Amino acid sequence: MEPIKEFTLSKKMGNQSLYMGGVALAMGLVLLVLAGNGTLIGFGILFMIIGATNRNLKIVKLYPQYLEIKLGIIAPKKLMKYDQITSFSIVKKTLELHYNTQENKSKKVKILVKALEKDDLLELDKVLQEKTDLEATNTFILTDVE
Numbered sequence: 001m002e003p004i005k006e007f008t009l010s011k012k013m014g015n016q017s018l019y020m021g022g023v024a025l026a027m028g029l030v031l032l033v034l035a036g037n038g039t040l041i042g043f044g045i046l047f048m049i050i051g052a053t054n055r056n057l058k059i060v061k062l063y064p065q066y067l068e069i070k071l072g073i074i075a076p077k078k079l080m081k082y083d084q085i086t087s088f089s090i091v092k093k094t095l096e097l098h099y100n101t102q103e104n105k106s107k108k109v110k111i112l113v114k115a116l117e118k119d120d121l122l123e124l125d126k127v128l129q130e131k132t133d134l135e136a137t138n139t140f141i142l143t144d145v146e
Helices: 011-035 039-054 118-131
Strands: 005-008 058-062 066-069 078-081 085-091 094-100 106-112
Touching (some): 005 118, 011 039, 058 118
Antiparallel strands (some): 066 078
16 A cells, blocks of 8 residues: 655755764764774664665555554554544653554653654644544644744
8 A cells, every 4th residue: 555645864964864873973984093993983874774764764654544644764564443542642852653553552652752754744744633533632733833
């Protein structure tokens, strides 16, 4: 089934690992020359690979009957039907999405606010408002979201 809409990781978050990898690689090269220890080179390469793969990461995919959340390249997918969602809001710079599993256990997913672009956040809020039958207090919209 093809998704209706996909939300990718924000450029700010996607580039963090690349920058960290570049710094670790540079420090590793300096340490290799000065002390003969190139341990940081491996970490630098690892972070650069993670950063390169995260640049195209689709965090949230919306389908007609459910949504899929995948927070990292090696993180498991979380699938939830719209009618399983019990609430959603912003708490301390994270998006919290509460839902019930098929076994009727209450679970929540946290996504950093800065992981999504502001336009994507507004669109996700609009879709969740339409697809769920929850009160108007359930929203991702804040005035201080940057």
